[in-house]
Amino acid sequence: MSTKHTHAFQAEVARLLHLVTHSLYSNPDIFLRELISNASDACDKLRFEALADPTLYEDAPNLDIRVTFNKAAKTITITDNGIGMSEAEAIEHLGTIAKSGTAEFLQRLSGDQKQDAQLIGQFGVGFYSGFIVADRIVVESRRAGLPAEQGVRWSSDGSGSFETETITRAARGTSVILHLREDKTEYLSRWRLKSIIGKYSDHISLPILMPKEQWDKDKGEYVLLDEWEQVNAASALWTRPKRDISDEQYIAFYKTIAHDDEAPLAWSHHRVEGSTEYTQLLYIPAKAPFDLWNRDKKAGVKLYVQRVFIMDDAEALIPTYLRWVKGVVDSADLPLNVSRELLQESRDVKAIREGNTRRVLSMLEDLAARDRLPEGEAWDKLSDEEKALAQRDAGKYTRFWAEFGLTLKEGLGEDMANRERIARLLRFASTHSDAPTVSLADYKARMKPGQQAIYYLTAESLTAARHSPQLEVFRQKGIEVLLLGDRIDEWAMSFLHEFDGTPLRSVAKGAVDLGELQDESEKKAAEEAAESLKPVLERLRATLKDRAKDVRVTSRLVDSPACLVVEDGEYSLQLARLLKAAGQKAPEVKPILELNPKHALVQKLAQAGDRFDDYALVLFDQALLAEGGLPEDPAGYVRRVNALLV
Numbered sequence: 001m002s003t004k005h006t007h008a009f010q011a012e013v014a015r016l017l018h019l020v021t022h023s024l025y026s027n028p029d030i031f032l033r034e035l036i037s038n039a040s041d042a043c044d045k046l047r048f049e050a051l052a053d054p055t056l057y058e059d060a061p062n063l064d065i066r067v068t069f070n071k072a073a074k075t076i077t078i079t080d081n082g083i084g085m086s087e088a089e090a091i092e093h094l095g096t097i098a099k100s101g102t103a104e105f106l107q108r109l110s111g112d113q114k115q116d117a118q119l120i121g122q123f124g125v126g127f128y129s130g131f132i133v134a135d136r137i138v139v140e141s142r143r144a145g146l147p148a149e150q151g152v153r154w155s156s157d158g159s160g161s162f163e164t165e166t167i168t169r170a171a172r173g174t175s176v177i178l179h180l181r182e183d184k185t186e187y188l189s190r191w192r193l194k195s196i197i198g199k200y201s202d203h204i205s206l207p208i209l210m211p212k213e214q215w216d217k218d219k220g221e222y223v224l225l226d227e228w229e230q231v232n233a234a235s236a237l238w239t240r241p242k243r244d245i246s247d248e249q250y251i252a253f254y255k256t257i258a259h260d261d262e263a264p265l266a267w268s269h270h271r272v273e274g275s276t277e278y279t280q281l282l283y284i285p286a287k288a289p290f291d292l293w294n295r296d297k298k299a300g301v302k303l304y305v306q307r308v309f310i311m312d313d314a315e316a317l318i319p320t321y322l323r324w325v326k327g328v329v330d331s332a333d334l335p336l337n338v339s340r341e342l343l344q345e346s347r348d349v350k351a352i353r354e355g356n357t358r359r360v361l362s363m364l365e366d367l368a369a370r371d372r373l374p375e376g377e378a379w380d381k382l383s384d385e386e387k388a389l390a391q392r393d394a395g396k397y398t399r400f401w402a403e404f405g406l407t408l409k410e411g412l413g414e415d416m417a418n419r420e421r422i423a424r425l426l427r428f429a430s431t432h433s434d435a436p437t438v439s440l441a442d443y444k445a446r447m448k449p450g451q452q453a454i455y456y457l458t459a460e461s462l463t464a465a466r467h468s469p470q471l472e473v474f475r476q477k478g479i480e481v482l483l484l485g486d487r488i489d490e491w492a493m494s495f496l497h498e499f500d501g502t503p504l505r506s507v508a509k510g511a512v513d514l515g516e517l518q519d520e521s522e523k524k525a526a527e528e529a530a531e532s533l534k535p536v537l538e539r540l541r542a543t544l545k546d547r548a549k550d551v552r553v554t555s556r557l558v559d560s561p562a563c564l565v566v567e568d569g570e571y572s573l574q575l576a577r578l579l580k581a582a583g584q585k586a587p588e589v590k591p592i593l594e595l596n597p598k599h600a601l602v603q604k605l606a607q608a609g610d611r612f613d614d615y616a617l618v619l620f621d622q623a624l625l626a627e628g629g630l631p632e633d634p635a636g637y638v639r640r641v642n643a644l645l646v
């Protein structure tokens with residue numbers, strides 16, 4: 001007799017199970033999708049390992065998944081003849097969660113059932129979803145290649161612990177036996193299970209079998225026969241011709257591979273021909289995953305070679321900035337029996353990665369083009385079919401941008417080859433638009449006559465950007481300025497020097513040169529002001545020599561007395577602060593103090609007498625505050641302001 005061992009679940013698993021069993025799930029049907037998907041993965045793994053060692057097939061080379069149930073015992077069993085698990089593997093895989101970001105995910109749960117149900121739907125609890133319908137799960141398994149005596153039985157009621165014991169199991173692979181909760185016995189129905197499989201797992205490339213059923217006159221009920229019937233289409237969805245696949249099927253496939261309850265925004269299914277040939281089915285999700293910011297996670301694009309799953313290595317198949325893309329690529333040309341490491345390096349895989357990138361960008365371009373519904377004549381000219389398409393896709397790009405826009409900005413720095421295309425896809429808030437809907441092309445189209453640059457401003461937040469004194473003269477002249485308030489913006493924009501032949505210029509860097517937008521009299525007035533303020537500037541430079549690199553007059557200010565800028569090509573003060581806060585070595589940036597010669601406070605400086613230094617320091621600290629920084633000596637600042645107020 002073998003002995004039973006009791007093991008505690010990893011704390012995260014215990015917490016997840018608590019959530020699962022307390023019916024956070026809005027859609028209990030998905031347990032079957034998850035367990036069938038695991039069974040299918042297990043068969044994929046066997047196929048892959050068998051490439052190197054065909055004896056692993058033992059005497060059962062035909063892989064399938066069987067789903068059956070027992071009304072009397074109130075059980076549902078999902079069996080596969082895939083790779084199976086050893087006892088040690090069962091303990092590890094069914095007792096812990098390997099997913100990165102689990103802890104972070106758990107932290108984000110709010111305790112509000114509705115919200116959490118949505119989140120957890122995104123997280124995809126895989127195997128543990130069995131506990132949505134079962135109050136006890138027994139798993140019996142034997143790893144391919146191990147002797148029959150080294151099987152394992154794993155069981156748990158989903159509370160804090162699980163048990164394992166060694167068993168003898170002739171068949172390779174895994175059976176998951178669900179002991180249904182009293183209120184979930186509705187699933188003990190062939191019709192019910194079959195329809196769930198049809199809905200969620202039809203595209204699984206392996207046959208899914210269920211026992212046939214027959215009416216038993218004596219018993220007065222249907223009984224299961226010993227004969228098996230295939231209940232899914234069992235051809236990998238992506239290998240079927242497009243015209244044979246309905247939208248519902250595409251969406252169901254997405255939901256399975258993405259563990260997402262929401263339909264995707266768009267997908268693209270193509271046979272790519274050329275030097276390497278492959279089939280590509282890629283999806284753009286509607287919602288960002290909870291771990292979008294984990295740049296190291298596995299990507300959602302899987303590589304198959306002739307329908308054998310090979311890898312889902314993140315960066316090999318899709319660049320990091322597009323890490324939210326889901327889908328499959330199936331190549332006909334790649335060698336099956338080389339290592340994953342070699343494959344990642346192969347020219348063909350690189351070509352696939354580039355092809356994926358181009359495809360995703362063109363999907364986004366399509367969505368962007370259809371984001372706004374055509375109006376008036378343009379609308380009337382459309383055929384009914386085009387109208388339907390326009391209505392279907394209107395607003396999708398705006399949704400996309402809200403969810404994933406920031407990651408596209410990463411692409412500016414990451415993907416030189418596609419920088420121009422990425423730039424076209426960017427959307428901004430601006431002084432002309434509160435919503436982030438302005439594209440660089442929109443901006444260019446409404447530039448003022450004589451305007452030679454696209455102006456933008458990065459700041460700590462959108463609000464800070466919107467209220468920045470640096471915008472004053474632009475506002476006054478009605479020149480649009482793009483407003484950027486995300487952490488990544490300054491870094492990202494440093495890669496974008498021009499768009500469509502027009503240079504981009506930060507309004508917080510360098511001297512303002514409004515070029516032809518400023519008339520001669522303004523320029524002359526500025527020069528005269530600079531001349532008359534010369535002695536004041538000299539004194540200011542001396543007083544502020546430790547803080548400001550230079551002091552000069554500017555024409556960028558209208559209402560404010562002063563502002564801080566840095567030189568072209570330098571880190572902004574904001575970026576320097578960010579780096580410092582992140583514990584990174586931040587270069588010492590000394591800003592330039594710019595003065596508004598027309599401002600009363602600046603004019604007063606000349607007669608400040610003994611209080612000149614106080615005025616100077618207050619002016620500097622205020623400019624720093626307005627730009628989002630903090631005075632070096634806050635108490636000193638307050639003292640000086642108070643002294644000036646009385």
Ligand SMILES: Nc1ncnc2c1ncn2[C@@H]1O[C@H](COP(=O)(O)OP(=O)(O)OP(=O)(O)O)[C@@H](O)[C@H]1O
Nearest residue numbers: 038039042080084085093094124125126127128174
């Ligand atoms: N039928 C099975 N055969 C072999 N191994 C299995 C089977 N089901 C689960 N496992 C093992 O248990 C692990 C955990 O499964 P689980 O469904 O919780 O997560 P996952 O499959 O890794 O992630 P996800 O389901 O979110 O894709 C799997 O990675 C696999 O190693």
